[in-house]
Amino acid sequence: MTKKLQLLEITKRFGSFTAVNDVSLEIGEGEFVSLLGPSGCGKTTTLRLIAGFEKPDAGEILLDGAPISSSSFVLPPERRAMGMVFQTYAVWPHMTVYDNVAYGLRLRKVPQTEIKERVAKIFQTVGLVGQEAKYPSQLSGGQQQRVALARALVYEPEVLLLDEPLSNLDAKLREAMRFEMRRILERTGITVVYVTHNQEEALVLSDRVAVMKDGKIVEESHPETLYAAPKTKFVADFIGLANFMEGTAEAVEDGFLIVRCPWGKVKCVNSQLNRVGDRVTVLIRPEVISLLPASENDSGRDVNCFAGVIKEASFTGSIVEYFVGVGSDENGTTMRVQSPAPRMFSASDRVCVSFEAKSARVVV
């Protein structure tokens, strides 16, 4: 894949606050990359740096290998051949839907007849046929979102920048649009940088996800890898649900690590290549844990198997959520467990918490 967009050690400060701190990222031609992180992590600023709305204090941004932003030079946004969709959609309220979408084509001096054809085509793609003559105020949020997307796509930019485009929609519509957007964007084959704080959105849409925190990229990988094998506690916690157990490495055997925790021993993948004696944090996802009645724990297993008490059990549809207390009162923890329905246990039942060694791993 050829490199479309390169961020090289980009830093951006606002006064004394460093919004983006030494960020490097490469995005390939046609790739869909998400910047994921909590609010204030610098993801939107990174996007605005790529768009050319902000000037980096250090570093360089290259488009097709040519510099477009540095601390001394910023190519103005209008000359970057990019398209952008804002969180607020920023659909111009004084223009009809048609005029909104045709704006970029008119700027490019496309002949009138061709504008008509291309707008009609993009309206078909995004599902806005019949809304052309309306004003944005007559449209719903979801429709405005489509206008914003159509407007950004119609002139076929080389890079599409999306800043939380779905966050102002209600939950149901957000999910529907998520899949629809993937369908539309797959068809165009455009390079996309997508900013979101919604992990599901990032996982569903992206080829690659870069998780940001405090202005830095913490981890960057394919969605599956990021979920199944995160390197950091932050990413493990931010993407999906996580249980963490802290303890001391006691033995290394065969790519696995035995960790002693206050309430028992944990065997997990030695993903960080730790040695005996290291303090480590072990990640166990709630859905890999199985619960057994306490009476069945007589086999004498002492690894990856803890006695616990159900504190709370809630039925949420396809799964049942349990909060299980393990260990003693003064030296214990609460683990979150997700099991397929139906509900097998209720509060104050004694259970055994167990999981396979290969589905637990060390994070830093």
Added chain:
Amino acid sequence: MEAPLPEAALSRKRFSLYEQVMSNPAQLLWLMTILLVAGMIIIPTAYLAYEAMFSGESISLAPAINALTTSRARESIVNTVIYVVGVTLISLCVGVPLAFLVERTDISPLAKAAVRLTVLVSVITPPFLLTMAYVTLLGPNAGFINVALRKLLGLRGFRGPFNVYSLPGVLLLGSPRSIAMTYLMAAAAFERLPPELEEVAAITGASRARVLRTVTLPLIRNAIFGAALVSVSTALAAYGSPHMLGYSILTLRIREAMVRGNFPEAASISVVLTLVSLVVLLLYRRSISKGSFATVTGRGYRPGLFTTGRAKYILGFAAILYGLLAAVLPIGTLLLVSFFRTMGYGFTAGNWTVANYLYVFRDRFAINAFRNSILLSMGAATISVLLTIVIGYITVRQRTRTSSMIDYISVIPLGISGTALAVALIMTFTNQPFRNLQLYGTLTILLVCYVIRFYPVALRPVQTSMMQISSDLEEAGRSAGATWGGVTRTITFPLVKSGLTAGWILVYLQSLTELSASIILRHIGTDTISTAIMDVWDGGGGYQAACAMAILSMLMVAVIMGIGVVVLGKSFMKVVGSGGC
């Protein structure tokens, strides 16, 4: 045969209006307020119309038509049109670009602060004081700048090169307040405009000029139109500055007719002026009710899409120049002249004295004028706030058709010129039955006039603060265990306090320097600061004493402003800014 009425029917007997009203005292207050608010406008206007149309025995339009078709009246009408159009154009051409520079570009913060401060100064400084300053600077013969320029350039003769008594002089000196109000409205519109709307146009490929033309300006078009209407309305009602420069517009013609004792003529012109003003006001209300497209977004920072590059310093200088010309130069001049021994010696060593201030402090006429203005302003401010509490409560809490009507009526005074209102009040209080109150020539008629003119100014901050207290807030207090009194003391009052204070100060500020109505209503012993300054300026004490009085009145304004800022914090500045509109 009649059947005896069952008891239930007896208890369902009809209540008379009297009983209905008395059963609910709040309703009585409500009724009285409607009558008062409507009466304050309708009664004087009715007397005005009567005076204009009643000639001897019959009612006709003839006297009005006669009064308006004399060659002098025609001249005034033409002058007014020129004045209104000129001032409005200047205001738009200066105010809107200034607002753009401050709100949308990256010129230096110093220049932005200078513009904001100057705007505030322009809103609270009476235009006639600025004109006074410029007459001493640009008077054709003795204006200090003219004298200096003649010396510098070796010009012959005793006149020019500048002449403040000219059409450009009249229009430019008529503009500072309109510029400030245009600026405030445009700046508010720019502020409300989400920057994304411009940014998305830029990334779509539009140049800065194109973004401005296709996105920014169309989106604030309504606000600009509204600002233009406010300028028109302000210019129609202008009095002080044109009076000093001898430019006869309709308000001057009215005053002159009053001085000549030609009441029907004064009333006729007042009626016409009022009708035109009301049409402008109506258009303005419609333009703002149509609303702006823009919505407020919660973005914390404001990215400057419009970077000015190399022009940064030139534009910054232009912004600061505005501050110099509209505030520093005129006010500085008033201050310096107020310490002059003799006008003719100008800015020379030995020409300095505090005698002018001592004169003001010893002069019974001046002292009396200051006393009158302070009493009137405090009275008008207090009455206005009390009135607006009731109106605010009715319009905010009881959303009925009557309340929206009250809302509407209570903005009308903003559109009526002080001159016309003063004439109308004189007609009212010199005819039966109000004649019996014997208010003509008293301070009370001035007080009535100030209240009618300025209570709408207090209404907006009071209403805004009342809107903050949704009944949930009070109910939450009650459910937390507070008594009604406790809720009023700890929740309701703290929330409306700032609005009431802001309203009081706004009315006080406006009343303190009111000129156009006072100059018609004043009588022996009831001069106000403004009318006294005019008299002293016109010969009763000289330029220096007038400047000393001007500086003293501006000091009083500054002190009140300072109190407002201390009590209410920075938000007060915003209220003052919007209160002028």
